[in-house]
Amino acid sequence: xxxxxxxxxxxxxxxxxxxxxxxxxxxxxxxxxxxxxxxxxxxxxxxxxxxxxxxxxxxxxxxxxxxxxxxxxxxxxxxxxxxxxxxxxxxxxxxxxxxxxxxxxxxxxxxxxxxxxxxxxxxxxxxxxxxxxxxxxxxxxxxxxxxxxxxxxxxxxxxxxxxxxxxxxxxxxxxxxxxxxxxxxxxxxxxxxxxxxxxxxxxxxxxxxxxxxxxxxxxxxxxxxxxxxxxxxxxxxxxxxxxxxxxxxxxxxxxxxxxxxxxxxxxxxxxxxxxxxxxxxxxxxxxxxxxxxxxxxxxxxxxxxxxxxxxxxxxxxxxxxxxxxxxxxxxxxxxxxxxxxxxxxxxxxxxxxxxxxxxxxxxxxxxxxxxxxxxxxxxxxxxxxxxxxxxxxxxxxxxxxxxxxxxxxxxxxxxxxxxxxxxxxxxxxxxxxxxxxxxxxxxxxxxxxxxxxxxxxxxxxxxxxxxxxxxxxxxxxxxxxxxxxxxxxxxxxxxxxxxxxxxxxxxxxxxxxxxxxxx
Ligand code: NFE
Ligand code: MG
Numbered sequence: 190x191x192x193x194x195x196x197x198x199x200x201x202x203x204x205x206x207x208x209x210x211x212x213x214x215x216x217x218x219x220x221x222x223x224x225x226x227x228x229x230x231x232x233x234x235x236x237x238x239x240x241x242x243x244x245x246x247x248x249x250x251x252x253x254x255x256x257x258x259x260x261x262x263x264x265x266x267x268x269x270x271x272x273x274x275x276x277x278x279x280x281x282x283x284x285x286x287x288x289x290x291x292x293x294x295x296x297x298x299x300x301x302x303x304x305x306x307x308x309x310x311x312x313x314x315x316x317x318x319x320x321x322x323x324x325x326x327x328x329x330x331x332x333x334x335x336x337x338x339x340x341x342x343x344x345x346x347x348x349x350x351x352x353x354x355x356x357x358x359x360x361x362x363x364x365x366x367x368x369x370x371x372x373x374x375x376x377x378x379x380x381x382x383x384x385x386x387x388x389x390x391x392x393x394x395x396x397x398x399x400x401x402x403x404x405x406x407x408x409x410x411x412x413x414x415x416x417x418x419x420x421x422x423x424x425x426x427x428x429x430x431x432x433x434x435x436x437x438x439x440x441x442x443x444x445x446x447x448x449x450x451x452x453x454x455x456x457x458x459x460x461x462x463x464x465x466x467x468x469x470x471x472x473x474x475x476x477x478x479x480x481x482x483x484x485x486x487x488x489x490x491x492x493x494x495x496x497x498x499x500x501x502x503x504x505x506x507x508x509x510x511x512x513x514x515x516x517x518x519x520x521x522x523x524x525x526x527x528x529x530x531x532x533x534x535x536x537x538x539x540x541x542x543x544x545x546x547x548x549x550x551x552x553x554x555x556x557x558x559x560x561x562x563x564x565x566x567x568x569x570x571x572x573x574x575x576x577x578x579x580x581x582x583x584x585x586x587x588x589x590x591x592x593x594x595x596x597x598x599x600x601x602x603x604x605x606x607x608x609x610x611x612x613x614x615x616x617x618x619x620x621x622x623x624x625x626x627x628x629x630x631x632x633x634x635x636x637x638x639x640x641x642x643x644x645x646x647x648x649x650x651x652x653x654x655x656x657x658x659x660x661x662x663x664x665x666x667x668x669x670x671x672x673x674x675x676x677x678x679x680x681x682x683x684x685x686x687x688x689x690x691x692x693x694x695x696x697x698x699x700x701x702x703x704x705x706x707x708x
Contacts, residue, residue, distance in 0.1 A: 190217065193674055196224070197688075198681050200301045201251075205647055205688045207659070209677055211668055216677070219656070219663035221647045223519035223688055226491075230506040233637040238264055238606060238629055239388060241637060245625065246382045248639065251296065251687055254289035254373065255618030256639070257386040258282060259625040262457060264388035267612025267627055268604040271455040277600045278390025279452045280590050281376050283463075284403065285386060286616075287448065287587045291410055292369035293619035294533070294580040295418060297685045298573065299362035300336075303355060305679050306425045308345035309337045311352040321360035322353065341673035346428040355424070358417050365413045368406050372587075375399050375406075390601035395594035403591045411584045414577070422577040425570070426559065432569040433561060436680035438662040439528040440471035440567060442535035443645070445478060445624070447617040448586070457615045463586055464548075464579070464617065467539035468529065473563060475542050478524075480613060483624065485640060486521040486651040489514060497652055502611060502626040504638040521651040522640050530658040531621025531645045532684060533576040538566055551578040572683040606632050618642055620685050646684045659684055 196206035204225055210218040229248055233241060242260040246253040261282070265271045274282075313329045315322045328334070347355065370380040376393045377383030385393045426433070448463035458466045458478050468476035485504060487497045492515075493507040501522075509515075523529070540548040541563065555574055556562065565571060607629060614625040621642030628636040648657035656664065659681055668674050 191671060193668075193671065193677065195674075195677060195681075196222075198678060199686055199688055200682075205643075205681070205686050207663070207677065207681055209663055209668075209674070211671055211674075214668055214671070216663050216666045216668065219660045220516055221519075221649060221657055221659045221681075222517045223643075223647060225688065226508060226518045228506065228508070229639065230637050233634050236634050238267065238627060238632075238634055241625070241627065241634065242386055242388065243382075243384070245639065246386075248641070249687060250381050251293055252289065252618045252620065253381040254286045254377075254383075254386070255616060255623050256625075257383070258286050259614040259616050259618075259623045259639070261386055261388050262614030262616055263612045263625040263627050264614075265612070266455065266457075266614065267610040267629055268388060268607065269610075270389060270602050270604050271457070272453055273602045274390055274452045275599045275602060276452070277395060277594055277598050278602070279449050280594055281391045281393065281395065281600060282386065283448045283590055284587055285373050285377050285383070285391075287583045287590075288369050288372035288380075290583050290619050291372075291414075291580055292366045293685075294576050295362050295365050295369065295413075297576065297619075298418060298422065299359045301685065302573070302679075302682045303359060303421070303425070304337060304340060305675065305682060306345070306429060307347060307355040307359075308352045309356050309359075311349050312356050315353060319357055321357050325356060325360070341675050341678070343670060343673045344675050347424065351424055351428075355421055358421055361413070361417065365410055368410055372403055372406050372410075375403050387601075389604055390599075392601070394600055395596050397596060400591050400594055400596075404588060407584060407587050407591065411581070411588065414581045414584055419577050419581060422573050423555070423558070426574065429570070430559070432679065433559065433565045433571065434568060435666060435676060436569040436572075436662040436683060437567040438530050439658045441524075441527060441529045442469045442538050443478065443524055443529035443531050443622055444468075444536045444539045445615040445617050445622045447536070448583070457613075463583070464536040464540050465543065465545070466615075467543060468524065469535070469538050469542050471567075473542055475539065480615060480624075482525040483640065484523055484526070485644075486523060487515075488521075488652040489649040490517050490520045491515045492520065501624055501638040501640050502613060502628070504626070504636075504640075506638070515649075517647075517649040519644050519648055520640075521648040521657060522645050523651055523655075526653070528648075528651075528655050528658060528661065529645060530684075531617070531642050532572065533579045533619070533621075534566060534572045535621060536617055537575040537579055538563065547582065551582060569679050569683040572685075576685070608632055620687055621645060643684075643687045647686050647688070659686065
């Protein structure tokens, strides 16, 4: 048995370590380890509840807006105004979150995943006049390969032209991400980490000039998604069709839904959303999500066992570094005691199986192009395709939503902070289902818990010994070349894991509050 360790496996977004035990060319066992402690829950204790939307955004620079959204949904529910948000407030919240979805999905495909499939070294021989490619060529000539290496060698299958074009798109995608940030800044003031997303609604008022600037930018981005992003994903799928059969995972999918279309239902899971909540199991049956079936286990995580099996609303964050049998700072969230994958694949399949016409209209042509059934979606390429198609669905919807804003009408609903209350915010971020839970006592935060998407996907074994979704996606995979285990990185990265949600606790002077030896 040979142990392959990849640490970190994430290109940015924090440190995820993956270990695969390989024998006779097959992964027999796998472990996913979050190597940093987050501890935001501890920082929030004792603070004004309204601080939650500002502080939780800092969990991550890639997906801050969904933390802002989950926290304000959580506060709205604790303050008793979940069904009283104005249409302007609801729509602007959707536009802010949508901008962050686009940025995150484009980032993931081009900058975090594509170079597992695209051979960037081909650009060394480029003799055209595309400025982006010329600058990469001079990077290579100077030996400045920082963003592109280390990498595995061998299995790059695109033509020279396709490799060169995709590398140019890598650079173009940086510009698209900037434009997506500008979308968010138009209504949020700045990006990342804006001040406009607040309990009760938003602080910014829509004006015709801002709406026009927004629409102009979102249409430019839509051209890129239709003309570049989706064709590039399909080109990768054409060249690597075996990845429709690799990394299928745990087979159970979970989505809380995202982008409120109607703010009248205080039950977020039952609310009409662009992408609705639901579960789907391997046999493609649909289920409803019930919040009280969500629990977190810690037997194999560095937390005290007293916190295991708890509903997050009563969860605890009690670190126990060095605990016997533990191997991760990530807890193991489970739904109804079972393992679930979250993310774009979950959202698209849940809504596909539910018969959503728009989602079927996006997914069916791709499936028929590859002569495949919906089960092919449970794969590495299925995750990439779902993410790209969802990106289009969200961007197209944003172009409609921005025109529904009504200048001059209210964006904000008044409230008072109760002395004692509890609240829950459930919504999907780019990487999947995100839950925030709050308990307020004496007008202050008594307990705050976040269960984030990567916690679901990168979770270690639970108390029953069930491996997490990424671990399950690796186990049983055949590795063609153990020196260059492309299969492992392609599987893990197809989940778009983000461990930035696991940052150090630091003092204002930048010193660690505590040091933990992780062995
Ligand atoms: Ni840090 Fe995130 C998303 C959230 S993932 S990127 O999407 O919440 O854990
Ligand atoms: Mg948590």
